[in-house]
Amino acid sequence: MAAGQPFVEIDDVAMRYGGADATLALSGTSLQVERGEFVAVVGPSGCGKSTLMKLVSGLWPSSSGSVTVGGREVDGPLPMVGMAFQNPTLLPWRTILGNVMLPLEVVEPHRRQLRAKRAYYADKAGRLLDMVGLAGFGTHYPHQLSGGMQQRASLCRALIHDPQLLMLDEPFGALDIFTREELWAQLQDVCLSLKPTVILVTHDLREAVFLADRVLVMSSRPGRIINERRIDLPRPRRLENTYDQHFQELVHELRDHIHAARQGAEQGVADAA
Numbered sequence: 552m553a554a555g556q557p558f559v560e561i562d563d564v565a566m567r568y569g570g571a572d573a574t575l576a577l578s579g580t581s582l583q584v585e586r587g588e589f590v591a592v593v594g595p596s597g598c599g600k601s602t603l604m605k606l607v608s609g610l611w612p613s614s615s616g617s618v619t620v621g622g623r624e625v626d627g628p629l630p631m632v633g634m635a636f637q638n639p640t641l642l643p644w645r646t647i648l649g650n651v652m653l654p655l656e657v658v659e660p661h662r663r664q665l666r667a668k669r670a671y672y673a674d675k676a677g678r679l680l681d682m683v684g685l686a687g688f689g690t691h692y693p694h695q696l697s698g699g700m701q702q703r704a705s706l707c708r709a710l711i712h713d714p715q716l717l718m719l720d721e722p723f724g725a726l727d728i729f730t731r732e733e734l735w736a737q738l739q740d741v742c743l744s745l746k747p748t749v750i751l752v753t754h755d756l757r758e759a760v761f762l763a764d765r766v767l768v769m770s771s772r773p774g775r776i777i778n779e780r781r782i783d784l785p786r787p788r789r790l791e792n793t794y795d796q797h798f799q800e801l802v803h804e805l806r807d808h809i810h811a812a813r814q815g816a817e818q819g820v821a822d823a824a
């Protein structure tokens with residue numbers, strides 16, 4: 552990776568699902584993320600946020616333009632990525648510890664070392680579970696945990712192989728507000744300690760402002776970045792800071808941008824009618 556090059560770089564990407572007349576999800580989309588930066592992506596529903604995540608993690612190819620991570624063009628799933636989604640997707644027949652350790656069975660060099668170093672990795676998984684308040688739950692099965700606890704476990708699974716890039720697609724979207732806020736604080740602690748590069752997709756503007764160094768706002772579909780806001784709040788941020796005037800001003804500012812993006816889309820539909 553060349554000095555000064557961003558860790559993640561999306562350059563003028565377009566993405567169409569299916570044939571020529573199928574949905575154009577992204578068009579003219581560009582963004583850059585520095586190593587160790589926490590970026591949140593917000594935008595109107597259906598604007599292409601998840602599509603953007605699929606391109607960066609190599610789960611889907613772009614139709615045009617380029618996507619590079621760590622200085623290399625993305626041409627397939629990246630082992631250096633950890634992912635967590637709205638649905639925790641834990642395997643029901645595995646214990647929580649077994650679920651957290653799953654990526655180690657797939658991603659090299661851990662896969663090669665797992666048999667010889669199982670105790671080391673189990674200890675590491677246990678420490679991650681401790682960090683998110685799940686000490687003692689490693690031997691439980693997913694159905695024995697609440698939704699919030701399962702989501703914490705899926706966060707540990709995303710982190711177990713020391714990913715350089717953490718991709719979080721609405722990871723707390725299905726949780727109640729109290730659990731969600733508790734997990735913001737835990738995710739912040741984990742990130743301050745492990746310092747991965749993070750891209751978070753969320754609908755929750757408070758979540759974006761609480762967690763991110765920078766928030767990117769997308770236009771309506773086909774999505775592209777229409778605004779970016781650096782979040783200049785000191786860390787560690789505390790939940791009581793969400794009541795501060797500056798915090799609320801940032802949230803309102805983002806809300807205005809999204810409102811404008813949605814208005815733009817409605818205007819486009821009206822013009823076409």
Ligand SMILES: Nc1ncnc2c1ncn2[C@@H]1O[C@H](COP(=O)(O)OP(=O)(O)OP(=O)(O)O)[C@@H](O)[C@H]1O
Pocket residue numbers: 568569574575576595596597598599600601602603772
């Ligand atoms: N597998 C797919 N096949 C065809 N079209 C798809 C597929 N996945 C997404 N789309 C379409 O692409 C567009 C962007 O979808 P995407 O899921 O990226 O949006 P989003 O911003 O994440 O949405 P939301 O905020 O509602 O979760 C939508 O119009 C959607 O219907």
